[in-house]
Amino acid sequence: MIKLLQTKQGIVVETERGTFRAGTDDFDALLNSEDLISKLSAADEPVTVCEDDILAPLGSQEVWAAGVTYYRSRDARMDESESAGGGDFYARVYNADRPELFFKGMASRVVGHGGKVRIRSDSKWNVPEPELTVVANCRGEIIGFTIGNDMSSRDIEGANPLYLPQAKVYDRCCGLGPAILITDQPLDDSVRIQLSINRNGKAVFAGETDLSQLKRKPAELVDWLYRDNTFPSGSFLLTGTGIIPPNEFTLAGGDIICITIDQIGTLQNTVM
Numbered sequence: 635m636i637k638l639l640q641t642k643q644g645i646v647v648e649t650e651r652g653t654f655r656a657g658t659d660d661f662d663a664l665l666n667s668e669d670l671i672s673k674l675s676a677a678d679e680p681v682t683v684c685e686d687d688i689l690a691p692l693g694s695q696e697v698w699a700a701g702v703t704y705y706r707s708r709d710a711r712m713d714e715s716e717s718a719g720g721g722d723f724y725a726r727v728y729n730a731d732r733p734e735l736f737f738k739g740m741a742s743r744v745v746g747h748g749g750k751v752r753i754r755s756d757s758k759w760n761v762p763e764p765e766l767t768v769v770a771n772c773r774g775e776i777i778g779f780t781i782g783n784d785m786s787s788r789d790i791e792g793a794n795p796l797y798l799p800q801a802k803v804y805d806r807c808c809g810l811g812p813a814i815l816i817t818d819q820p821l822d823d824s825v826r827i828q829l830s831i832n833r834n835g836k837a838v839f840a841g842e843t844d845l846s847q848l849k850r851k852p853a854e855l856v857d858w859l860y861r862d863n864t865f866p867s868g869s870f871l872l873t874g875t876g877i878i879p880p881n882e883f884t885l886a887g888g889d890i891i892c893i894t895i896d897q898i899g900t901l902q903n904t905v906m
Contacts, residue, residue, distance in 0.1 A: 635897070636674050637813040638664075638778070640689040640746070647677040648813065655679040661693035662867040666771045674816060690746030690810045691780055694867045697744060697808055698859055699765070699784055701734040701798075702727045703850045703874030704843070723795055733850050733858055736798060738784065738808050738872065747812035750906040753885050754804055757787035760885045762903075763875035764829040764893040766821070766845065768852045769814050771868045774860040776852060778816040781893050781901040782872040783809030809891075809903040810870065820852065821845060821897070828894040829877045831885070839883055843876035850874075 637648040638656070645656035645664065654677035658664050667673055702724050727734045745751055753760040767782035785808065791801035823846035831839040852873055859871055885891075889905040 636671065636816040637899075638674065638691060638816055639683065639813045640691045641683050642687040642689065643681060643683065646681055646683055647674045649675065649677070653681055653683055655681050662695070665693065665695070665769070665777065665868050666773075670771075670777055671816060671818065686748065688747045688812050690741065690744045690749070691812070691814045692741055692744065692810060692870060694741065695869050696740060696865060697738040697810070697870045697872070699736055699738045699782075699802070699872035700850065700855050700874045701736065703733065703855075704847050704876035728849070733855060735855070735859055735871075736802060739803055743803070743805060744808045744810050745806055745903065746810060747901050747903075749809060749903055750806060751783060751785050751809050751891070751903045752804065752806040752906055753785065753887075754787045754790070754800075757790050757801075758884065759789035759792075760785065760787050761879050761883065762786075762829065762831070762885065762891045762893070763872075764827055764877055765872040765875050766825075766827060766848070766852070766895060767810065768856055768871045768873060769868065770856050770860070770865070770871065772864075772866055774856060774865075775818075776820075776856055777818065777868075778814040779821060779852075779895075779898060780810055780814045780870070781812070781895050781898055782870070783891060783893055783901060783903055784872050784875065785809075806906070808872075809893075809901055811901050812899050815898045825896045826894075827877065830892045831879070832890045832892075833886060833888065838889070839879045841877040841879070847876045848873060
């Protein structure tokens with residue numbers, strides 16, 4: 635198992651042999667290497683990494699997201715937008731050939747493990763969306779997976795589906811990390827995604843799903859993303875959420891969000 639991290643000490647590789655420097659400071663070039671796994675496997679300069687030193691594992695890649703890829707998210711989107719007349723849109727998207735894909739941000743809007751995410755000042759109903767995130771290179775090849783926290787303002791999106799960019803894209807709207815699991819193989823359907831939210835030291839929500847519930851597989855989503863699009867540095871694609879807190883729940887400042895995905899690790903963010 636190989637994991638790639640961005641840290642304050644530089645780019646780091648975790649393998650079964652230990653933790654090593656990647657041997658380069660050019661994250662974009664490394665991510666798009668044709669022999670990525672071989673390069674990372676050859677790393678041999680040991681390094682010690684503290685959890686506080688971990689940064690978001692991206693360079694100049696664009697971050698995109700997919701919506702309505704789980705049955706649970708379809709129902710939630712229909713419910714929140716019903717009064718605005720948009721409920722049927724999401725049922726159509728869930729059953730359509732073409733997925734819902736939208737731009738989430740660049741590195742300037744992304745925080746890493748331990749970073750602080752935001753909720754919009756003009757929203758009163760906010761949730762995290764825990765998502766398996768696909769990492770693809772400039773050639774559209776899936777090279778690994780990480781964890782994404784797609785912060786979302788449900789009341790803004792629910793008021794009108796055309797408000798989706800405002801509900802999804804703002805400062806500190808996305809968490810990524812802690813590392814990229816480097817692999818050229820798809821993850822098993824049994825891989826679990828778990829979400830927990832703690833407030834003042836107490837759990838206020840917990841949920842879990844697995845990849846068997848993901849209707850649109852990562853390779854299909856990446857194929858659609860790369861149609862008529864070029865990504866010179868590669869891309870990150872959040873694949874949608876199957877865990878949604880109840881309608882009466884909204885995030886508050888100080889909440890601690892933990893998202894765990896088997897084989898990848900745990901991404902923790904605090905709401906500011």
